[in-house]
Amino acid sequence: MADAIALKAVSFVYDGFPMSFDLRVEAGTLLALIGPSGAGKSTLLNLIAGFERPSAGKIHLMGEDVTALPSAKRPVTTLFQDNNLFTHLDVQTNIALGVDPRGRLTAAEKTAVSAALEQVDLTGFERRLPSELSGGQRQRVALARALVMDRPILALDEPFAALGPAQRREMLGLIDEMRRTRGLTVLLVSHHPDEARLAADRTAFIDKGRVVAEDRTDLLLARIDLPGLTDYLGDYD
Numbered sequence: 385m386a387d388a389i390a391l392k393a394v395s396f397v398y399d400g401f402p403m404s405f406d407l408r409v410e411a412g413t414l415l416a417l418i419g420p421s422g423a424g425k426s427t428l429l430n431l432i433a434g435f436e437r438p439s440a441g442k443i444h445l446m447g448e449d450v451t452a453l454p455s456a457k458r459p460v461t462t463l464f465q466d467n468n469l470f471t472h473l474d475v476q477t478n479i480a481l482g483v484d485p486r487g488r489l490t491a492a493e494k495t496a497v498s499a500a501l502e503q504v505d506l507t508g509f510e511r512r513l514p515s516e517l518s519g520g521q522r523q524r525v526a527l528a529r530a531l532v533m534d535r536p537i538l539a540l541d542e543p544f545a546a547l548g549p550a551q552r553r554e555m556l557g558l559i560d561e562m563r564r565t566r567g568l569t570v571l572l573v574s575h576h577p578d579e580a581r582l583a584a585d586r587t588a589f590i591d592k593g594r595v596v597a598e599d600r601t602d603l604l605l606a607r608i609d610l611p612g613l614t615d616y617l618g619d620y621d
């Protein structure tokens with residue numbers, strides 16, 4: 385399989401905290417990014433999505449050098465913890481805005497919106513406002529919007545942090561289903577090694593602004609030779 389994501393010596397500095405990332409992700413992989421608070425996980429995601437620009441290095445996505453491209457031109461959809469729905473617009477319009485900034489849709493696009501709503505199990509909720517939904521339902525709307533944008537890379541920055549364990553598992557299942565049915569490559573920043581174990585083929589351990597190790601999830605979580613990782617995992621078994 386080809387690499388969907390390739391970062392070569394991608395450097396970035398925040399207030400005297402230098403980071404440099406090397407990473408390759410095969411297309412169709414769900415890669416979890418774990419590591420201590422402040423390690424650089426969100427920064428890595430932001431560099432890939434184009435919300436931050438590296439001071440050096442190259443970023444290739446789906447085989448194309450995107451280092452100089454703005455986020456809107458990159459093949460990436462991002463989902464954050466705060467789902468960024470427009471509070472005054474109903475579910476259908478929020479999702480439609482993922483396709484067209486004015487929310488005007490062709491018949492085929494309307495069908496895609498309905499299909500996305502069905503996939504996240506929200507058929508019948510089209511006219512609800514975000515305030516009339518639960519936190520989990522709001523995240524599912526944001527996920528449906530990400531789906532209709534139909535970009536091959538999905539970058540998730542702790543999107544389920546505000547949800548309970550059962551809802552988190554449900555969302556992970558949904559994301560895994562989407563990855564399989566749509567062939568997406570998924571990056572998932574998570575504070576829960578359990579989430580990585582549950583859903584991620586592979587996991588990268590980020591520490592002190594670097595990708596310290598990347599491997600199959602079961603193998604990575606079992607490594608005892610990386611002091612940073614054992615400290616991070618603590619008693620996790």
Ligand SMILES: Nc1ncnc2c1ncn2[C@@H]1O[C@H](COP(=O)(O)OP(=O)(O)OP(=O)(O)O)[C@@H](O)[C@H]1O
Binds near residue numbers: 398399401
């Ligand atoms: N907007 C910013 N301005 C200045 N420094 C920042 C900014 N955002 C992050 N940093 C710093 O960059 C480093 C990496 O932060 P980042 O948010 O990428 O870490 P993280 O691994 O995602 O952390 P967490 O798990 O706590 O979300 C930290 O030292 C942080 O303090």
